[in-house]
Amino acid sequence: MATESDFKCLRCGHWFKTNYEKNKPEERTCPKCGSNSVRPMPEKKK
Amino acid sequence: MSENVRIGVFVCECGTNIASTIDCDKLVEYAKSLPDVVFSIKNRYTCAEPGQQEIQKFIKEENLNRVVIASCTPKMHEPTFRNCVIDVGFNPYLVEMANIREHCSWVHHNEKSAANVKARDLVNSAVSRARFLEPQKELEVPVTHSALVIGGGIAGIQSALDLAESGFDVHLVEKEASIGGIMAQLNKTYPTID
Amino acid sequence: MDVGRHPKINLLAYSEVEDISGYIGNFKVKVRKKARYVDEVECTSCDDCVDVCPVVVPKEHQLGLASRKAIYIPFPQAVPASYIIDEENCLGFNPIACGKCAEKCDKNCIDYDAKDEIVEFDVGSIIVASGLDVYDPTEFDEYGYTRFENVLTSMELEILTGPGGVTKGKLIRPTDRKVPKSIGFIQCVGSRCESRGTAYCSNICCMNTIKDTLLLREYYHDIDCKVFYMDIRAFGKGFEDFYRRSKALGVEYIRGIPGDIREDPKTKNLILSVENTTGNGIEEYELDMVVLSVGMVPRKDSNSINKLLTLQTTSDGLLMEVHPKLTPIDAPTAGVFFAGCCEAPKDIKDSVTQASGAAARAASILSKDKVKIPALTATVDDDLCKSCGICVKVCPYSAITIDMKAKEPAKIIEAACKGCGTCASECKFDAISMKHYNDAQIIAQIDAILEENPEEKVLVFACNWCSYPGADLVGISRMQYPTSSRIIRIMCTGRLDEKFILHALKLGAPIVLMSGCHPADCHYINASLKAQLRIEKLWNKLERKGIRPERVQFEWISASEVGKFVKTMEELEEFRKSVTKKEIEETKKILSKSKK
Ligand code: SF4
Ligand SMILES: [Zn+2]
DSSP: OOEEEEEEETTTOOEEEEEEOTTOOOOOOOTTTOOSOEEEOTTOOO | OOSOOOEEEEEEOTTTTTTTTSOHHHHHHHHHHSTTEEEEEEESOTTSHHHHHHHHHHHHHTTOSEEEEEESOHHHHHHHHHHHHHTTTOOGGGEEEEEOIIIIITTOTTOHHHHHHHHHHHHHHHHHHHHTOOOOOOEEEEOOSEEEEEOOSHHHHHHHHHHHHTTOEEEEEOSSSSSOTTGGGOSSOTTTTO | OOTTTOTTEEEEOSEEEEEEEEETTEEEEEEEEOOOSBOTTTOOOOOHHHHHOOOEEEOTTSTTSOEEESEEOSSTTOSSOOOEEOTTTOSTTSTTTOOHHHHHOTTOOBOTTOOOEEEEEEESEEEEOOOEEEOOGGGOGGGTTTTOTTEEEHHHHHHHHSTTSTTTTOOOOTTTOSOOSEEEEEEEETSSOSSSSOSSOOSSHHHHHHHHHHHHHHHSTTOEEEEEESOOOOOSTTHHHHHHHHHHTTOEEEESOOSEEEEOTTTOOEEEEEEETTTTEEEEEEESEEEEEEOEEEOTTHHHHHHHTTOOBOTTSOBOOSBTTTBTTBOSSTTEEEOGGGTSOOOHHHHHHHHHHHHHHHHHHHTOSEEEEOSOOEEEOTTTOOOOOHHHHHOTTOOEEOOTTTTOOOEEOTTTOOOOOHHHHHOTTSOEEETTSOHHHHHHHHHHHTSSOGGGOEEEEEETTTHHHHHHHHHHTTOOOOTTEEEEEESOGGGOOHHHHHHHHHTTOSEEEEEEOOGGGOTTTTHHHHHHHHHHHHHHHHHHHTOOGGGEEEEEOOTTOHHHHHHHHHHHHHHHHHSOHHHHHHHHHHHHHSOO
């Protein structure tokens, strides 16, 4: 089931929220810098 | 992996496309310093007939069993060089290319010294990979002698007719109720007015 | 047109390709033949059904000047020459409401219960000729296309004055149905524009307008024709001559694109203000009629075909060829070729030329009895395989079988394997190897690149279909980027095993990039998403080990995204500088301690 999760952009460091489902990757883009290197951070604190 | 690997490195100047940024003589010297490289030479245009003949000649003369070509992108001339070596009974999978044009000379022409360092790395990478290349046999599959043409506009119709006239069965798929596409809606068309 | 009758051509009109699988020489195709409700073979186009049909609707593309029935023929020379029922408007689907045409049809061609049909067949080669669409200028509100009746598109003018038009070829202006005394053409509507329509030049609109002016001046000697343009592009054989003739006939060419169009509410005439860049600044013109010379845009429905054949497009939505000069009509997918506007806007002559070229390319495959498939497939080491079954689960092509009960090693079906390398990357026992991209070969490349001064290098793994040719295009475009990058080619990001990345970090690589096709463009169905998942897991692993996850990055870069490639290399070079020697040494230490 898709829920919202925190993501961190490993390129620019930006944190944001978007849909996330464990083991179901999809193309994601950092809203700030446009990189695809965004890391899902469920249950992780800043 | 040492069944006596004998690598030949062919460095292409590509006219001035590579040579104006990369010092090809030095690159040849560098290649010769690498383990298992028994031969290296530069060409003005490796892909041209004399360049290809040189590859064939030195495969035989130097008893090469791996060929590395430092030139343009493999997306362009890998098929060319594979065919070239097949002609002298060499397995095409024993050819490796180092992309020192698209990935180096063209994109770093303002930083010559760093570009030359990079070209060396790319040649080293290709030679190192070549050492582990193995001959391969390609699977041959039968061909169904018919074609699918997607779209029944003027282009699709022409392709379908040409193929049909060449004796092949064609399936022409059109989304609309009639073929003809946009062309069928046109009144008169240039460059003739009819 | 003898396409409809050619014994070698199976015409499937009103049909859509639903699925394509297989490979060069051996594609399997599934087509949905939509129900027309009229038997196209039996129908003789007698017209009897039309007379009795009670439903009248406006005819497409006729500016509301003509109507048709719910049973109709798209245009007089349609192929197949058969009627069709418009599902949306026909009443006959309810037997109580109507059924008139079926009663009337002597040949019993009409069947309201007809169903879509699925047709399946095999082919050896595919030609994509899916075309482009005509641009809809509604968003150019300043030209009032939806507000002023006397503003038409060039396509509408074509149909109106064509043989199928309501006026039987006569030019009339919609509001008073009189022949207009003056007509203006506005060029480049929806073309050469970054914000609306397309950024490219649509290629055909200048010549089409010139042709229109010649025709108009020929039939209506006193009609005043004005053309508002940015540049007139008349580059083909005989084209310049055409342009000269048009000018000699008195057609006025005004260099400037009108800012807006207003309508005189009484006369319905149109008033254009334009900055004439070769004249005296702002000028105003009052015209009876205005034609928007619209360009061509990608079809909204082209995505499904592109996806089925894993075709990529430029940022403009035009299909990407393998190489613009060497193989301009070959798709990157072997056995697939392009014809016509789907590749780039072109006129009839160029479309026909390219179509014949595509047919010849396809014939070069079809004329052979056998084709060779590149030796890039997976192989299993029977001694190492533990029959765990993970490869069977991850293979996008179901190319692996395992008898789990018998504990027999995995078997690769060679003809089905496309060589993405996902199984090799996912196998925990290193039991799967890829022909021509095996572990030893890739490790050797990493070792060579990181042999000297590894801290100065950005190691990039780029896939064969998108990012590697994308980097090539950067070179072809002579764009410049930092020299630190070192690219290793792999067939697909699916091949990128975490062990390669860990190996590179252990040798002192400051940063590793995985770069491949956008998941929607992946040449191996979903292998690039599987690769993304592996990187996400690797990030967690690195963090647990005390290594910054940032050291491993990925980017989806298509074969046309040169800007994105350069930007990524610049950003990574900046990032590389922030990775200190101390950090690299620590990473090396951590990784040489842990075994796996
Ligand atoms: S390489 Fe890809 S296609 Fe071939 S068997 Fe492995 S997972 Fe399947
Ligand atoms: Zn970011």
